[in-house]
Amino acid sequence: MEQEKSKRELIIEAALKVFSKEGFYKAKVDAIAVEAGIGKGTIYEYFHSKEHLFEEMVKFFMEEYLHRLSLALKQEKTFVAKLKKYIQFEKEVMIRYGDLIYVFMREAHIIGIQIKEIFKGSRNKKISLVEDILQQGIAAGEFRKINVNTAALVFMGSVHHLLADEIFINDSSKGEIDIETLIDILFNGLKAAE
Amino acid sequence: MEQEKSKRELIIEAALKVFSKEGFYKAKVDAIAVEAGIGKGTIYEYFHSKEHLFEEMVKFFMEEYLHRLSLALKQEKTFVAKLKKYIQFEKEVMIRYGDLIYVFMREAHIIGIQIKEIFKGSRNKKISLVEDILQQGIAAGEFRKINVNTAALVFMGSVHHLLADEIFINDSSKGEIDIETLIDILFNGLKAAE
Amino acid sequence: MEQEKSKRELIIEAALKVFSKEGFYKAKVDAIAVEAGIGKGTIYEYFHSKEHLFEEMVKFFMEEYLHRLSLALKQEKTFVAKLKKYIQFEKEVMIRYGDLIYVFMREAHIIGIQIKEIFKGSRNKKISLVEDILQQGIAAGEFRKINVNTAALVFMGSVHHLLADEIFINDSSKGEIDIETLIDILFNGLKAAE
Amino acid sequence: MEQEKSKRELIIEAALKVFSKEGFYKAKVDAIAVEAGIGKGTIYEYFHSKEHLFEEMVKFFMEEYLHRLSLALKQEKTFVAKLKKYIQFEKEVMIRYGDLIYVFMREAHIIGIQIKEIFKGSRNKKISLVEDILQQGIAAGEFRKINVNTAALVFMGSVHHLLADEIFINDSSKGEIDIETLIDILFNGLKAAE
DNA sequence: AATGAATGAGTCTTCATTCAT
DNA sequence: TATGAATGAAGACTCATTCAT
Numbered sequence: 001m002e003q004e005k006s007k008r009e010l011i012i013e014a015a016l017k018v019f020s021k022e023g024f025y026k027a028k029v030d031a032i033a034v035e036a037g038i039g040k041g042t043i044y045e046y047f048h049s050k051e052h053l054f055e056e057m058v059k060f061f062m063e064e065y066l067h068r069l070s071l072a073l074k075q076e077k078t079f080v081a082k083l084k085k086y087i088q089f090e091k092e093v094m095i096r097y098g099d100l101i102y103v104f105m106r107e108a109h110i111i112g113i114q115i116k117e118i119f120k121g122s123r124n125k126k127i128s129l130v131e132d133i134l135q136q137g138i139a140a141g142e143f144r145k146i147n148v149n150t151a152a153l154v155f156m157g158s159v160h161h162l163l164a165d166e167i168f169i170n171d172s173s174k175g176e177i178d179i180e181t182l183i184d185i186l187f188n189g190l191k192a193a194e
Numbered sequence: 195m196e197q198e199k200s201k202r203e204l205i206i207e208a209a210l211k212v213f214s215k216e217g218f219y220k221a222k223v224d225a226i227a228v229e230a231g232i233g234k235g236t237i238y239e240y241f242h243s244k245e246h247l248f249e250e251m252v253k254f255f256m257e258e259y260l261h262r263l264s265l266a267l268k269q270e271k272t273f274v275a276k277l278k279k280y281i282q283f284e285k286e287v288m289i290r291y292g293d294l295i296y297v298f299m300r301e302a303h304i305i306g307i308q309i310k311e312i313f314k315g316s317r318n319k320k321i322s323l324v325e326d327i328l329q330q331g332i333a334a335g336e337f338r339k340i341n342v343n344t345a346a347l348v349f350m351g352s353v354h355h356l357l358a359d360e361i362f363i364n365d366s367s368k369g370e371i372d373i374e375t376l377i378d379i380l381f382n383g384l385k386a387a388e
Numbered sequence: 389m390e391q392e393k394s395k396r397e398l399i400i401e402a403a404l405k406v407f408s409k410e411g412f413y414k415a416k417v418d419a420i421a422v423e424a425g426i427g428k429g430t431i432y433e434y435f436h437s438k439e440h441l442f443e444e445m446v447k448f449f450m451e452e453y454l455h456r457l458s459l460a461l462k463q464e465k466t467f468v469a470k471l472k473k474y475i476q477f478e479k480e481v482m483i484r485y486g487d488l489i490y491v492f493m494r495e496a497h498i499i500g501i502q503i504k505e506i507f508k509g510s511r512n513k514k515i516s517l518v519e520d521i522l523q524q525g526i527a528a529g530e531f532r533k534i535n536v537n538t539a540a541l542v543f544m545g546s547v548h549h550l551l552a553d554e555i556f557i558n559d560s561s562k563g564e565i566d567i568e569t570l571i572d573i574l575f576n577g578l579k580a581a582e
Numbered sequence: 583m584e585q586e587k588s589k590r591e592l593i594i595e596a597a598l599k600v601f602s603k604e605g606f607y608k609a610k611v612d613a614i615a616v617e618a619g620i621g622k623g624t625i626y627e628y629f630h631s632k633e634h635l636f637e638e639m640v641k642f643f644m645e646e647y648l649h650r651l652s653l654a655l656k657q658e659k660t661f662v663a664k665l666k667k668y669i670q671f672e673k674e675v676m677i678r679y680g681d682l683i684y685v686f687m688r689e690a691h692i693i694g695i696q697i698k699e700i701f702k703g704s705r706n707k708k709i710s711l712v713e714d715i716l717q718q719g720i721a722a723g724e725f726r727k728i729n730v731n732t733a734a735l736v737f738m739g740s741v742h743h744l745l746a747d748e749i750f751i752n753d754s755s756k757g758e759i760d761i762e763t764l765i766d767i768l769f770n771g772l773k774a775a776e
Numbered sequence: 777a778a779t780g781a782a783t784g785a786g787t788c789t790t791c792a793t794t795c796a797t
Numbered sequence: 798t799a800t801g802a803a804t805g806a807a808g809a810c811t812c813a814t815t816c817a818t
Contacts, residue, residue, distance in 0.1 A: 022304060023219070023300070023301070023304045024219075025217070025218075025219030025220065026219065026304050026305075028790095028791070028792090029791075029792060029793085030791080030792090033801095038799080038800085039799055039800040039801060040792095040793090040800075040801060041793090041794085041795085041799065041800045041801060042798085042799055042800070044792095044793070044794080045798070045799070045800095049792080049793080050792065050793090099296070099300070102293070102296055102300075103300055105362065106217070106293065106296075106297050106300070107217070110216060110217045110220050111220075119363065120363050120364075123359070123363050124363075127359075134384070137384070142385065143384045143385060144382075144384060144385065146375065146378070146379060146384060147372060147375045150356065150371075150372045150375040150376060150379065151375075151379055151384060153352070153355045153356045153359055154348075154352040154355070154356070154376060154379050154380070156355055157351035157352040157353070157354055157355025157356065158347070158348040158351045158352055158355075159351070160351055160354075160355060161347045161348070161350055161351025161352075161354060161355075162344065162347045162348070162351065165317070165321075165347055168299065169313070169314050169317050169318075170314075177344075178341060178344045181340065181341045181344040181345075182344060182348060184340070185340060185344065185345055185348050185380075185383070186348070186379070186383065186384055187383050187384050187385045188338075188383040188385055189379070189380065189381050189382040189383030189384075189385075190328070190331070190337045190338060190340060190345060190380055190381050190383075191336065191337060191338065191381045191382055191383075201781090201782095222807095222808070222809090223808080223809060223810080224808080224809090232782075232783085233782060233783040233784060234783080234784065234809095234810090235782070235783050235784060235810085235811080235812085236781080236782055236783070238809095238810065238811080239781070239782075243809080243810080244809065244810090395777095410692060411607070411688070411689070411692045412607075413605070413606075413607030413608065414607065414692050414693075416811095416812070416813090417812075417813060417814085418812080418813090421780095426778080426779085427778055427779040427780060428779075428780060428813095428814090429778065429779045429780060429814090429815080429816085430777080430778055430779070432813095432814070432815080433777070433778070437813080437814080438813065438814090487684070487688070490681070490684055490688075491688055493750065494605070494681070494684075494685050494688070495605070498604060498605045498608050499608075507751070508751050508752075511747070511751050512751075515747075522772070525772070530773065531772045531773060532770075532772060532773065534763065534766070534767060534772060535760060535763045538744065538759075538760045538763040538764060538767065539763075539767055539772060541740070541743045541744045541747055542736075542740040542743070542744070542764060542767050542768070544743055545739035545740040545741070545742055545743025545744065546735070546736040546739045546740055546743075547739070548739055548742075548743060549735045549736070549738055549739025549740075549742060549743075550732065550735045550736070550739065553705070553709075553735055556687065557701070557702050557705050557706075558702075565732075566729060566732045569728065569729045569732040569733075570732060570736060572728070573728060573732065573733055573736050573768070573771070574736070574767070574771065574772055575771050575772050575773045576726075576771040576773055577767070577768065577769050577770040577771030577772075577773075578716070578719070578725045578726060578728060578733060578768055578769050578771075579724065579725060579726065579769045579770055579771075589802090589803095610786095610787070610788090611787080611788065611789085612787080612788090620803075620804085621803060621804040621805060622788095622789090622804080622805065623789090623790080623791085623803065623804050623805060624802080624803055624804070626788095626789065626790080627802065627803070627804095631788080631789080632787095632788070632789090
């Protein structure tokens, strides 16, 4: 039982490596087996099909991702520190796995797997985490009583775009985005002082 | 001559429909031929391979996209109107073609096609268009002298995320994002008045 | 009429070049058209199919080949000179066209074209030419009253093998076979003097 | 191990049958699979491609051929018996496989496979076998001190031509060549006694 | 008569999946 | 339970042939 769970995770982690690098169609089941250090047939002892493995891997990744993000944010006290932690966390994930969530969402859609609900749920949880931080800022009197959902998406989108720009377009594998300017813009806005 | 160009474009447009719906690997050359209303072999009269067709289609789409965006922005006078036009334009493209640029970029990477430069160029042109608008705002004394590159990415990322959230996650195929709140946040910031 | 014959021959000669270099299957009708400097469709005005063109080309080649060989041999008076002329002629053909007759025979067989009779007829004519020379030697009292058919095949086979060895195996594109030794062996035999 | 070698050879032998009958281009991988009584995909477990299979089959055939010829010749004591054995061996091979070596050489050349060296090596080994026999005759004082290389080629070419004439042209599937006359001509020459 | 753009039947090859061991 | 040899459905691509101009 313990053994089986361990092997299952072994496969999922190998799948994560291969699918994130090759995408669903270019990834070979063979390559995943090699990555996991097991026989090809063994994969089919734990998953009905390549699609099923992909689906389970997505679930695993999303849960793990949200769990770790949640833990990371909890480690910080102030909402500013939390926002900066969020940026840091996203940066590390993007450097390691690339723009995986977008990619998985897209591929799941093409494959026809019904995991939209998983993405929706995960995404909403993630948004909630950011909304909570912003709410904390409002409660502290530091932020205006703005629509936190929109604000959360603005923040997340900004971070995502800045990171993607650095990492995927400018090939800066460090993703050295201008955090201070970002925070400044989001906090103080673009408008000139009247 | 005129005829040939017409047939080439016919294929590219069919390819755009099929590739945007199915992605590179799931798309069948056959399906593109059917979509174009021609024989399978005809595609190979105009493109060496499926990959070549994909590459040419991406170039075509990116050029067309930037050209239209540029025209749309020129139609507006004030920078506020331009920013709203940008949102409108992005919304329409995303509703029609989905998150194509992200998708194409990812797939091109996996296929191994050397079109990163095309994306890079296009992306930089698009950023420039937004930077120009923000610069106009600064020149008009309405915006602070902020780093326009970061600001442009913040704006674009915000718009993209809000739209993607509406269209892909919440299935609101209209993408009814909260433009006023977005503009308010970006202009005035999150901070409470002191 | 004159015009048509000319174009037909033009195509056959182009076909000869391409088929002798590429073989039946690898040769493209397109390549033959390019070689002939005409449009692809034009070939089908003169021949029903690739097979038919191949068949007609084989007939043309065999007739031309035998005609020229016959003329070349007639130019020589003595049977020794004729035999040497035969070697010279075979050498030139083999350098220019490769081992075409074998090849055509083989390919015709595979394609399923009924030209075995053509080869049979041509081959028998060629054997007759050599038999006549040998008969001339016998008549002159220079040769024993040996079975001329077998002797002709021995001579032809010897020449063919020596040439093929030089040209195809040892890459000596000149085919410098040891004519004197060949003639010596065939005339005087291998046996030591008693 | 034993099993794998067995399956590999099974495929090669099926390939030999099909390629020798159809030639490289007309032969279908499917047909080879059917001939071998296995699935189409299995062939690709043992060979990268149709070309690779062809190449390996040629190597196999050439080695087997030379090995058997060598053994057959060793069984005979006198050089005359060895020469007759050579003829007998060639006849059997040609009846069974056709003019395979010529054909394979030609096709390998067209396909562009680099097996010319294999043919060259095999051919030289075969020539050596015949040269050794002739050398034995010279050593025994039965043959003149003639150039054995040329003599070997004369002998081999004569045999080949006589057999090809019988088998391919005159459709005598028995290849009943006139061995006595051949030996007589080669031993005693064509010349009339002085 | 001459052309070459258009076609689609035909073939090699890949790879997810099965199943005997 | 774990394996990997065997399979064959599926798909990219080629090229002989047609036919409208």
